[in-house]
Amino acid sequence: MHKYLYKQYYFIEKFDKNHLKKINKKINLIYRNYSKVHDERTIKNLARFCSIENRKLFIANDFKLALKMNINGVYLPSFNKSILHNCYKFKKDFKIIGSAHNISEIRIKILQNVKEIFLAPVFKEKKIILGIYGFLKLKKIFKGKAIVLGGVAGHNIKKLRLLNPEGFAAIKYYKKKGP
Secondary structure (H helix, E strand, O other), X not given: OOHHHOEEEEEEOOOOHHHHHHOOOOEEEEEOOOOOOOOHHHHHHHHHHXXXXXXXXXXXXXXXXXXXXXXXXXXXXXXOOOOHHHHOOOOOOOEEEXXXXXXXXXXXXXXXXXXXXXXXXXXXXXXXXXXHHHHHHHHHHXXXXXXXXXXXXOOOHHHHHHHOOOEEEEOHHHHOOOO
């Protein structure tokens, strides 16, 4: 198993062009800046960078901005429970992705028309984790594509084979060593 056979997502909170140029071009970016006001100039530069690098870009929680900037899609975190976006008209290749931690959140993501779901935390070393069996149970409930999120690191990347996910998402993995 080669790790680039999986879809990969990197959560970023700021646009650091030098850092992003160092990581593989097959890694999709999710810009999640939870401040009330987005810096449209930064997002425009990030979108231009992703277009040049042939990467997909997703914006957290902001459908209007994603449509205005012609971005690939939107990421809906587990705390976003709104289904108001279902009234928008999207372009054909616009994608809605989201995260969930339990069955009730998965049901909400189904109502939100999420096509790929990030199931978390799978590997984190905190008290509450899904683990391998929890991930597999939740993956059966969601009929779309399941992505591993939480605690993915160099020492446990081979465990992804047990889960057979569509891909994985990380933050620290790409900040520290990265592929």
